[in-house]
Amino acid sequence: MAGPIKTIGFIGIGNMGWPMAANLVKAGFAVTVCDARPGHAAKFAAEAGGTAATDPVAAAKGMDCVVTIVPTSKQVGEVTAQIAPVLAAGALVIDMTSGQPGKTREIAAELTARGVAMIDAPVSGGVPRAKTGELAIMVGGADADLDRAEPVLKAMGTSIHRCGGIGAGQxxxxxxxxxxxxxxxxxxxxxxxxxxxxxxxxxxxxxxxxxxxxxxxxxxxxxxxxxxxxxxxxxxxxxxxxxxxxxxxxxxxxxxxx
Incomplete structure (x- = not known):
């Protein structure tokens, strides 16, 4: 059984992702961030802590967990295709994108074939509640994976709802x-x-x-x-x-x- 999550690669530090990643740093996780905008990850590391990576592969390599929060499921698929070869067996991907359930199921199946688990965990509450760590989080996935993800999710939200299998949160x-x-x-x-x-x-x-x-x-x-x-x-x-x-x-x- 995979152990507790200590290291997190966080991909996508936009309006929501920035404060969410910052709360993970505050909670004591070792967080490595990356973003499509040049210099944005370095700015985050300087202001909020954690480590900056120049690309998703560098952010994900060797991590216990990878969090993705990007605009679309298409982009999630592109990111997971890049990082899958460097994810260790037993790693957990938490997709917090407001994405397409069907596409997410496809991505999860591809990762499962590599020994990597995935859950979906989109959020509600906007930037103010992202900053205070009081988001509502709707999660979908296997119970064992949700149990493992819970400490990570609780660092970002106070209302966590298990909605069913993969894609149900989205x-x-x-x-x-x-x-x-x-x-x-x-x-x-x-x-x-x-x-x-x-x-x-x-x-x-x-x-x-x-x-x-x-x-x-x-x-x-x-x-x-x-x-x-x-x-x-x-x-x-x-x-x-x-x-x-x-x-x-x-x-x-x-x-x-x-």
Missing amino acids: AMKALNNLVSAGGFLMGIEALLIGQRFGLDAGKMVDVLNASSGMTNSSQKKFKQYVLNRQFDDGFGLELMVKDLGIALEVGRDTNTPT
């Missing part, structure tokens, strides 16, 4: 974002209608948050990022569109009209 994340996007869109439509009627938008948000119309968006987005015209909550529209596409894909794969 399916749950996509469906969560489907619900989130629906609430956001309906809320924005209501604010627009209300403003045209003559209601104050800020007062509307206050009423929604004291009533049955309360949503995550009304609590954490409308005043903070929309009404002040900042629009910079750290989660780009293109990523939400991607996640909604994955939710529709899950619907098609389950023969659910979408």
